[in-house]
Amino acid sequence: MTEESAEIFDDVYLGLRAGGAIRKQRRGEPLTTEEREALGRWQRLSTWRKALAIGGFAVGTFGLGFTLGGLIFGRWRKA
Numbered sequence: 001m002t003e004e005s006a007e008i009f010d011d012v013y014l015g016l017r018a019g020g021a022i023r024k025q026r027r028g029e030p031l032t033t034e035e036r037e038a039l040g041r042w043q044r045l046s047t048w049r050k051a052l053a054i055g056g057f058a059v060g061t062f063g064l065g066f067t068l069g070g071l072i073f074g075r076w077r078k079a
Helices: 002-026 033-044 047-076
Strands: none
Touching (some): 002 047
């Protein structure tokens, strides 16, 4: 289980790096070797691992936003 969760975090990080490389590529900027490698590894990932990484990132971002929003806006509202 621990090894599997570490892989999910690696996939999320890989997706973020690949997304940055794609943006850079669209703007016509040259890619570094590491960016090309990240993009290639992301393209070789299976569809279910990509979906899991994107879903994990989305759920984590939503959870963080929900928690911070509750902490910030919860103080202003009287029960």
